[in-house]
Amino acid sequence: MILLIIYKGRSTLPATISFPPHFSIHLLQSPYLPTRIRLQSRKFCQLSSFVLISGIAFIMSSSRAQAKSTSTSSRTFKPKASEVAHETKKSIIPRIQTHYADKWGTWSYYFQDPLAQVSVEPDPHANPTNFSVYVDDPVNYALHWLSHSEPGAPVAFICAANEKRPGGDWVTGVVGYEERLCRRSTLSATLSTAGPGSHTKDAYPISSVGGIFSPQVVIFRSETDRSEPLMEEQWQDIPVCSVPPVRWPKVNMTSGVLQYSFADERDLMREKITGALAICYSRGITNIVVGDFGLGNGHRNPPSEVAQLWWEVTSSGPLQGRIHNIAFIFEDARQSTRSLILEDLAKKHRKNGGIIPLALANALREPPVSDYDEFLNMFGH
Numbered sequence: 001m002i003l004l005i006i007y008k009g010r011s012t013l014p015a016t017i018s019f020p021p022h023f024s025i026h027l028l029q030s031p032y033l034p035t036r037i038r039l040q041s042r043k044f045c046q047l048s049s050f051v052l053i054s055g056i057a058f059i060m061s062s063s064r065a066q067a068k069s070t071s072t073s074s075r076t077f078k079p080k081a082s083e084v085a086h087e088t089k090k091s092i093i094p095r096i097q098t099h100y101a102d103k104w105g106t107w108s109y110y111f112q113d114p115l116a117q118v119s120v121e122p123d124p125h126a127n128p129t130n131f132s133v134y135v136d137d138p139v140n141y142a143l144h145w146l147s148h149s150e151p152g153a154p155v156a157f158i159c160a161a162n163e164k165r166p167g168g169d170w171v172t173g174v175v176g177y178e179e180r181l182c183r184r185s186t187l188s189a190t191l192s193t194a195g196p197g198s199h200t201k202d203a204y205p206i207s208s209v210g211g212i213f214s215p216q217v218v219i220f221r222s223e224t225d226r227s228e229p230l231m232e233e234q235w236q237d238i239p240v241c242s243v244p245p246v247r248w249p250k251v252n253m254t255s256g257v258l259q260y261s262f263a264d265e266r267d268l269m270r271e272k273i274t275g276a277l278a279i280c281y282s283r284g285i286t287n288i289v290v291g292d293f294g295l296g297n298g299h300r301n302p303p304s305e306v307a308q309l310w311w312e313v314t315s316s317g318p319l320q321g322r323i324h325n326i327a328f329i330f331e332d333a334r335q336s337t338r339s340l341i342l343e344d345l346a347k348k349h350r351k352n353g354g355i356i357p358l359a360l361a362n363a364l365r366e367p368p369v370s371d372y373d374e375f376l377n378m379f380g381h
Contacts (some may be wrong), residue, residue, distance in 0.1 A: 042234065081173030084221075085183050089171065091187050092229060096218055097174050104237055106186050107195035108214040110203035114275035115318070118282040126321030129314040131328070131379035135372060137223035138291040138329040141179060142238050145327070154239060156285045158276045158291050159187075161242035163206040166191035175330075176298055177291055178242070186222030187240060192213035208273050211243040213279050216346060237286060243267065243276040245294035251302050251341050256359055258302035258341055266309070269301060274313045277323055286324040295337040302343070303337050303371045307378040328375050336368040 039153040068114075097106055107332050111117050134141065139157055146155040159178055162168030172184035182188040191212055194201045203212050246269045250261040260266035273293075280288055294301040314323050342363050349356045356364075 001111075015040075015179050018130060025053065033352065041268065048267065053204070076110075081175075081183060082146050082171060085171040085173070087229075088183050089188070090139065092220055094187055094210075096186055096220075097189070104186070104216045104218050105218075106189040106218075107193040107198075107200055108190045108212045108242075109195045109355075110200045110206075110210065110212050111279050112200065112207045112210045114209065114278045114282075115271070116277040120278055120281055120318045120322060122316075122318055123321035129320070129323045130325045131310075132325070133328045133330075133372065133375045133379050135331070135333045136329050137331055138177070138289050139185075139219060139238065141327060141329045142289040143236050144305075145289065146238060148342060149287065153287060154283075154285045155287045155289060156239040156241055156280045156283075157289045157291075158241045158243065158280070160291065161191075161212065161244045163244035165204055181217075181240075183366070184223075184227075186218045186220075187214060187242075190217055190240075191242060206242075206244055208268065209240055209275050211272075211275055211279050213283060213285070214240045214242065239280075239283065241279050243272055243279075243293075245272060245299045246301055247298070248300050251300070251345070253342075253345065253357075253360055253363065256363060257304065258338060260302065260305060263343065269306070270309050270313060273309055274317065274319060277313060277319050281319065281322050286322065288323060288326045288330050290326060292330055292337075292371055296335060297337075297340055300337055300341055302341065303369075304376040304378070307375050313379065322323060328374040328379070330370075333372045334368075334370050335372070336370045336373075338374065339368045 029250070044097075093106065095096070096104060132181055142155050142157045149155060159181065160176075162176075163358065167182035167188040168174060168176060168179050170179035170188055173179075178187070191214065195215070203210070206212065216238045218235055218237045220235045221227050222230065246265055249265040251258050253259075254259045260269075277288065280286075293305050295303055310328075313319055314326070314364070342360065345360055346364060348354050349360070
């Protein structure tokens with residue numbers, strides 16, 4: 001039998017406890033009571049039972065279960081995203097709010113109309129914004145950038161947000177980036193809680209041009225949102241600006257280029273980008289990380305237009321010369337929003353019984369162009 005003993009904080013085991021010789025004993029100091037364990041084999045083992053005595057959890061699992069977990073032919077146990085969300089919501093976030101309240105605040109500030117609330121004037125004499133494009137996890141990239149920045153040079157992450165509820169459906173296992181980030185951080189808690197001095201207690205639904213700024217989002221899991229929590233000394237925090245992008249705008253193809261069909265939708269996307277950057281600037285942040293904001297299956301804005309909008313916003317208007325660096329970080333170098341839009345346009349033509357235009361047919365035959373490539377073409381490294 002395997003006997004896993006979990007004890008909290010700096011507790012020590014009672015001297016009166018003795019264990020039968022046929023038990024394989026493992027000691028683990030942890031503030032959490034897990035539903036699974038990973039032994040020396042680094043394979044997960046389901047827990048069959050546990051008893052909690054004086055704050056110490058005695059967890060037993062049969063040797064047969066251990067043998068199965070350590071078998072080279074078995075797969076590593078991976079918890080459901082909903083289980084991880086439950087651990088995040090019920091265990092880790094409350095611990096941070098209780099034991100780290102003096103270090104990290106789990107709250108945010110709502111900007112209903114950023115351009116009306118933030119005072120910013122262009123600086124035409126400043127150096128233009130420096131852009132870079134890479135493949136990585138956006139939050140991990142932001143943390144790495146922050147760790148190598150000079151003191152007083154914060155880095156913020158602009159996150160595509162659900163406009164209706166904090167973190168969207170993060171507790172059910174939805175795999176959008178905001179949902180996954182909520183499962184690995186305190187973002188859901190910050191979005192749900194108005195910060196000290198806030199004039200608006202409830203930010204949802206977020207206005208059409210609004211955004212939410214979370215000064216300290218604590219990251220306690222790796223980029224794999226279903227991973228075990230990091231050691232507490234590895235926890236880090238970053239500012240996050242949550243803004244809902246335009247969702248599924250009407251798009252057409254002109255001379256082989258995908259464009260917004262309606263100027264109003266393009267203008268709205270521009271205003272959202274401007275608002276997000278203005279919020280960050282109002283907090284003294286001029287180094288920005290952006291993921292696939294407005295792209296992918298969830299939003300489907302034309303990638304080349306989105307890239308153009310980021311350039312327009314930073315090179316003219318109130319934010320000219322105010323944002324120093326923007327890094328566009330793509331998780332998947334192959335994601336092609338262009339292909340999704342082209343396929344949708346073709347489907348609509350077929351549904352209406354029409355003939356697919358030649359330009360669209362030719363575009364569908366070409367190799368897919370990824371979002372990463374579109375932004376790389378616009379900004380380079």
